[in-house]
Amino acid sequence: MFNGRYFKSTEEAFLYYIVAEKHGKEFAKTEYNLERLVLPNMDEKLYTWIKTTGLIMLKNIIKQKFSTKSGLLDIMKRENHLAILNCTDTHPLFTCGGKIQDVKRWISKQPLTVYEIPTMKDLDIEKLNKTLRGQNLLGILTMIVRAKLSIERKF
Numbered sequence: 001m002f003n004g005r006y007f008k009s010t011e012e013a014f015l016y017y018i019v020a021e022k023h024g025k026e027f028a029k030t031e032y033n034l035e036r037l038v039l040p041n042m043d044e045k046l047y048t049w050i051k052t053t054g055l056i057m058l059k060n061i062i063k064q065k066f067s068t069k070s071g072l073l074d075i076m077k078r079e080n081h082l083a084i085l086n087c088t089d090t091h092p093l094f095t096c097g098g099k100i101q102d103v104k105r106w107i108s109k110q111p112l113t114v115y116e117i118p119t120m121k122d123l124d125i126e127k128l129n130k131t132l133r134g135q136n137l138l139g140i141l142t143m144i145v146r147a148k149l150s151i152e153r154k155f
Contacts, residue, residue: 014058059141066142092135
């Protein structure tokens with residue numbers, strides 16, 4: 001549940017707001033279109049919206065998801081030291097850009113590297129490191145939320 005609407009996943013919630021930004025809220029909320037949400041072609045206006053409003057909205061969607069589900073919060077506590085790589089899709093901005101086995105193979109060939117997770121104010125999607133073929137924005141935002149929840153003493 002986010003802004004009074006129920007979504008099956010973080011990705012679906014964010015997709016809804018992207019489609020609403022691109023095509024209008026009436027288009028996005030019709031049952032037919034909700035079942036067929038797909039990421040629209042990225043144009044400059046949509047990319048600008050994602051870099052400004054969209055990033056904050058997605059962070060808030062993720063924070064609400066983990067704050068309201070104690071099981072997920074427990075996983076965040078237990079795995080606080082691990083990197084979060086989103087391999088649920090092949091989108092070049094939001095995920096690692098490949099399937100789990102492709103990402104594992106890619107990781108095994110990389111030199112040991114330490115990456116610093118940016119803060120929201122320092123997050124620049126144009127400068128994100130590539131993980132396989134994607135920028136893993138959902139994974140990075142989830143790690144930012146995890147750090148914020150830890151600071152807020154949620155765990």
